Amino acid sequence: xxxxxHGTAIRVERPAKTLRELALDKVREAILNGYFRPGDRLVExxxxxxxxxxxxxxxxxxxxxxxxxxxxxxxxxxxIVAQLNxxxxxxxxxxxxxxxxxxxRLCAEQRNPAIxxxxxxxxxxxxxxxxxxxxxxxxxxxxxxxxxxFSMVDRHIAWGVVNLLTVRINHLRSMTIKTQNRDVQGPxxxxxxxxxxxxxxxxxxxxxxxxxxxxxxxxxQAVLSGRQxxx
Amino acid sequence: xxxxxHGTAIRVERPAKTLRELALDKVREAILNGYFRPGDRLVExxxxxxxxxxxxxxxxxxxxxxxxxxxxxxxxxxxIVAQLNxxxxxxxxxxxxxxxxxxxRLCAEQRNPAIxxxxxxxxxxxxxxxxxxxxxxxxxxxxxxxxxxFSMVDRHIAWGVVNLLTVRINHLRSMTIKTQNRDVQGPxxxxxxxxxxxxxxxxxxxxxxxxxxxxxxxxxQAVLSGRQxxx
DNA sequence: TACCATATTATGGCCTACCAAGATTATGCA
DNA sequence: TGCATAATCTTGGTAGGCCATAATATGGTA
Numbered sequence: 001x002x003x004x005x006h007g008t009a010i011r012v013e014r015p016a017k018t019l020r021e022l023a024l025d026k027v028r029e030a031i032l033n034g035y036f037r038p039g040d041r042l043v044e045x046x047x048x049x050x051x052x053x054x055x056x057x058x059x060x061x062x063x064x065x066x067x068x069x070x071x072x073x074x075x076x077x078x079x080i081v082a083q084l085n086x087x088x089x090x091x092x093x094x095x096x097x098x099x100x101x102x103x104x105r106l107c108a109e110q111r112n113p114a115i116x117x118x119x120x121x122x123x124x125x126x127x128x129x130x131x132x133x134x135x136x137x138x139x140x141x142x143x144x145x146x147x148x149x150f151s152m153v154d155r156h157i158a159w160g161v162v163n164l165l166t167v168r169i170n171h172l173r174s175m176t177i178k179t180q181n182r183d184v185q186g187p188x189x190x191x192x193x194x195x196x197x198x199x200x201x202x203x204x205x206x207x208x209x210x211x212x213x214x215x216x217x218x219x220x221q222a223v224l225s226g227r228q229x230x231x
Numbered sequence: 232x233x234x235x236x237h238g239t240a241i242r243v244e245r246p247a248k249t250l251r252e253l254a255l256d257k258v259r260e261a262i263l264n265g266y267f268r269p270g271d272r273l274v275e276x277x278x279x280x281x282x283x284x285x286x287x288x289x290x291x292x293x294x295x296x297x298x299x300x301x302x303x304x305x306x307x308x309x310x311i312v313a314q315l316n317x318x319x320x321x322x323x324x325x326x327x328x329x330x331x332x333x334x335x336r337l338c339a340e341q342r343n344p345a346i347x348x349x350x351x352x353x354x355x356x357x358x359x360x361x362x363x364x365x366x367x368x369x370x371x372x373x374x375x376x377x378x379x380x381f382s383m384v385d386r387h388i389a390w391g392v393v394n395l396l397t398v399r400i401n402h403l404r405s406m407t408i409k410t411q412n413r414d415v416q417g418p419x420x421x422x423x424x425x426x427x428x429x430x431x432x433x434x435x436x437x438x439x440x441x442x443x444x445x446x447x448x449x450x451x452q453a454v455l456s457g458r459q460x461x462x
Numbered sequence: 463t464a465c466c467a468t469a470t471t472a473t474g475g476c477c478t479a480c481c482a483a484g485a486t487t488a489t490g491c492a
Numbered sequence: 493t494g495c496a497t498a499a500t501c502t503t504g505g506t507a508g509g510c511c512a513t514a515a516t517a518t519g520g521t522a
Binding site: 059067092161 | 290318389
């Protein structure tokens with residue numbers, strides 16, 4: 001009478017998120033959406049009150065965010081929201097370039113048409129989101145595009161790394177996609193990746209992925225320099 | 232009468248490691264050196280007793296190790312020492328290849344003789360450690376070789392990523408270096424990286440770094456497959 | 463008034479003790 | 493023997509307290 005006897009098709013979605021995970025998501029979200037600004041102190045007891053959880057939880061959450069790079073711990077001062085400078089942002093984009101390029105190359109070498117089809121699907125979603133001015137959708141579908149790139153060749157660890165780094169440049173991402181022409185340029189560059197993959201052109205896919213990240217990085221640097229060609 | 236008035240030359244070494252950091256190091260070390268084996272349960276209260284610290288600390292440490300990938304948390308069961316399978320090990324080596332290749336290329340393009348000199352220094356240390364059969368030394372100096380590679384071009388984030396991934400394959404590393412001929416092959420391959428860097432040959436440095444990691448990966452796979460050509 | 467020494471406060475690091483709920487293992491009875 | 497119930501183990505989570513240190517306020521004196 002257990003699940004195994006009947007398969008797991010209707011297995012209930014485990015609502016079993018622990019309180020800690022809930023709190024983690026809340027705080028991370030609060031940092032990402034700017035409720036907590038870079039440099040803000042994150043006082044344990046205040047967070048307890050705001051989240052309605054105990055210090056134990058808050059401390060674990062802060063440690064976790066620290067290892068994600070979203071929170072920095074000053075000795076004898078306590079945790080603050082980490083600030084990202086030009087150079088670190090550049091490094092993160094560079095790493096993404098290397099890993100996404102790698103994944104793109106592997107996808108191309110796989111010679112499996114289903115990969116390009118799946119990517120096209122995400123690309124279409126991105127175009128639609130741009131058309132609807134749904135910027136949250138653009139971000140989500142862009143992530144999903146890259147997730148597909150990695151998961152189609154079973155590179156979940158690299159995807160984890162990229163994902164981890166990406167949260168740290170989240171605010172930059174949401175700015176770059178609002179940039180002049182990015183609604184056209186972005187998808188065009190991504191389409192080049194898909195084309196190369198469909199052709200089985202590993203080197204081309206690698207290059208196209210690198211270029212896409214490089215241009216995002218360039219925009220991010222411009223944004224960080226203050227002269228924001230935005231909106 | 233403060234330090235600033237007299238410079239910081241005699242500044243006391245800050246012993247200010249928190250208990251949590253100490254405990255973290257202990258447990259990580261215990262996992263790396265095999266005191267805790269993959270699959271072992273890590274019972275909070277047992278760890279409290281063994282470490283002599285409170286649950287607060289132990290919980291934070293376990294969470295931290297979880298985010299490092301050294302510990303896995305089974306729902307409704309609790310934390311165990313993570314086990315690494317073939318495929319994940321392969322993925323980690325692959326990522327290292329991409330990032331170390333990238334760093335090697337950047338070093339070459341820097342055209343700064345000091346870089347190759349520093350790397351040669353580490354290489355010499357590695358050779359000496361091999362000669363003295365000091366395997367811990369080999370590992371340490373190999374790390375330092377790669378750290379130099381990254382830090383010389385100010386890529387501390389990529390270095391962090393590599394470092395994080397490396398702890399997870401630590402036991403494999405200590406096995407690969409004991410492999411037949413690795414005492415010769417390893418340094419030779421690394422010397423090729425240094426040579427390419429000294430020549431300013433970015434592509435060559437990239438390739439040499441990739442090959443070095445690839446051969447380590449191949450050995451690791453052989454080790455994992457049981458047929459260990461060891462010692 | 464200027465300055466220094468002494469509270470006070472804020473905060474992180476750390477601890478003990480406790481409870482609830484789910485999983486596992488013993489136990490005891492039919 | 494087989495099954496239901498109870499005891500136990502362990503994590504998730506809470507409450508509250510202690511101590512050390514750093515920053516800040518306070519107050520008294522030259």
